[in-house]
Amino acid sequence: MSTSKGLEGIIVAETDITSIEEGKLSYVGYNIDDLADFATFEEVIYLLWHKQLPSEEELHKLKTQLFEEMTLESSFIEQLRYMVVDEAHPMDVLRTAVSLLSLYDSIHDPEDTVANINRAIRIQAKLAMIITSFNRLRNNQPLVKPMSNLSYAENFLYMLHGNEVEPLESEAFNKALVLHADHELNASTFTARVCVATLSDLYSGLTAAISALKGPLHGGANEQVIKMLMDIKEVESAIPYVKEKMANKEKIMGMGHRVYKQGDPRAKHLKNMSKQITQLKGMPEWYEMSEKIEAFVKEEKGLPANVDFYSASMYHALGIPHDLFTPIFAMSRTSGWVAHMLEQYANNRLIRPRAEYVGKENQTYQPVNER
Ligand SMILES: CC(=O)SCCNC(=O)CCNC(=O)[C@H](O)C(C)(C)COP(=O)(O)OP(=O)(O)OC[C@H]1O[C@@H](n2cnc3c(N)ncnc32)[C@H](O)[C@@H]1OP(=O)(O)O
Numbered sequence: 277m278s279t280s281k282g283l284e285g286i287i288v289a290e291t292d293i294t295s296i297e298e299g300k301l302s303y304v305g306y307n308i309d310d311l312a313d314f315a316t317f318e319e320v321i322y323l324l325w326h327k328q329l330p331s332e333e334e335l336h337k338l339k340t341q342l343f344e345e346m347t348l349e350s351s352f353i354e355q356l357r358y359m360v361v362d363e364a365h366p367m368d369v370l371r372t373a374v375s376l377l378s379l380y381d382s383i384h385d386p387e388d389t390v391a392n393i394n395r396a397i398r399i400q401a402k403l404a405m406i407i408t409s410f411n412r413l414r415n416n417q418p419l420v421k422p423m424s425n426l427s428y429a430e431n432f433l434y435m436l437h438g439n440e441v442e443p444l445e446s447e448a449f450n451k452a453l454v455l456h457a458d459h460e461l462n463a464s465t466f467t468a469r470v471c472v473a474t475l476s477d478l479y480s481g482l483t484a485a486i487s488a489l490k491g492p493l494h495g496g497a498n499e500q501v502i503k504m505l506m507d508i509k510e511v512e513s514a515i516p517y518v519k520e521k522m523a524n525k526e527k528i529m530g531m532g533h534r535v536y537k538q539g540d541p542r543a544k545h546l547k548n549m550s551k552q553i554t555q556l557k558g559m560p561e562w563y564e565m566s567e568k569i570e571a572f573v574k575e576e577k578g579l580p581a582n583v584d585f586y587s588a589s590m591y592h593a594l595g596i597p598h599d600l601f602t603p604i605f606a607m608s609r610t611s612g613w614v615a616h617m618l619e620q621y622a623n624n625r626l627i628r629p630r631a632e633y634v635g636k637e638n639q640t641y642q643p644v645n646e647r
């Protein structure tokens with residue numbers, strides 16, 4: 277048997293959702309650059325779940341359903357309130373809350389596509405409520421209800437901050453949601469697929485995926501990037517800080533990627549939005565610090581920025597609390613996780629690879645009092 281550490285380069289599934297070829301990323305055959313520039317997150321949700329862009333009518337229906345599902349039962353809100361405990365990380369809250377959502381649903385057939393799409397619309401809508409409501413509950417602020425004339429991206433920022441969103445802010449946030457929506461067989465998506473390949477349900481797959489996304493080598497990197505920028509504080513300190521980290525063999529978060537060695541095609545869009553939003557908010561130093569780090573790490577180690585890198589300065593300038601960065605990633609990626617779980621159910625076989633045994637052999641059992 278031969279092994280590939282971290283399953284690098286191993287193809288374990290066929291998919292018609294997302295492709296990464298020669299550094300180009302597309303969802304269902306649409307180049308990510310076009311989707312980032314022109315699509316709404318709602319269109320991307322539809323595209324990933326139905327493998328085609330929606331007509332005007334289909335889009336209107338989806339937006340209406342998402343808006344109508346942006347509610348939480350009062351008993352659910354009470355339980356969310358109980359999750360406001362010291363140091364509770366919103367990513368742990370989100371994982372718990374998604375699991376809790378399953379108790380409000382009865383699943384007769386985990387493989388039923390129509391029921392799963394309706395369920396996914398409910399979950400996708402409620403995630404925006406859960407993240408924003410948790411943040412408001414922990415700050416003793418009243419909850420904000422969504423507005424029917426706002427997009428998913430706008431409603432998220434509106435429910436978080438409680439005030440109107442500027443067009444550039446809504447454009448930036450929508451772009452971030454589009455760019456994070458799916459990414460082939462990344463660690464969390466693979467986790468979701470492994471989970472539902474046992475014929476477990478959508479909530480279980482999502483809970484597992486959130487758990488995998490949380491780690492700092494994956495989605496958790498965006499929070500680590502802002503921690504690094506907060507540590508650095510000033511543009512002049514960026515290079516010395518990164519030099520020292522690299523001398524200590526520490527990783528620079530938001531840099532490097534398993535699949536993209538020449539550059540992550542999503543990063544340039546977030547870089548551009550980070551520049552514009554930090555300027556709009558009168559805090560260009562967050563972008564400038566990031567740009568210096570990116571150039572230095574590329575030059576010294578040949579490592580390009582990944583999707584997590586510029587999202588950090590952009591979210592910071594949008595006034596988003598740092599510990600919500602990864603939950604926002606999960607909220608967007610839910611659309612992709614669902615698409616992959618539907619694909620797994622549609623052509624399922626239990627995922628069960630092998631390991632090569634390299635441990636001790638032929639041991640003789642001795643009773644405990646003789647060891
Ligand atoms: C949405 C996402 O999940 S995007 C990724 C988010 N994660 C991060 O930003 C965390 C920082 N980056 C990393 O840890 C890695 O680049 C990963 C996990 C993304 C990819 O990892 P792998 O493909 O396994 O690459 P691996 O960790 O083997 O790195 C190869 C070499 O580059 C180095 N390297 C990789 N990333 C970095 C980094 N960010 N900073 C410094 N060195 C790095 C490694 O130390 C290793 O060096 P070595 O060969 O001298 O030991």
Ligand SMILES: O=C([O-])CC(=O)C(=O)O
Nearest residue numbers: 458459461462463534583
């Ligand atoms: O594909 C990966 O390994 C990680 C990634 O960029 C993502 O999940 O968006």
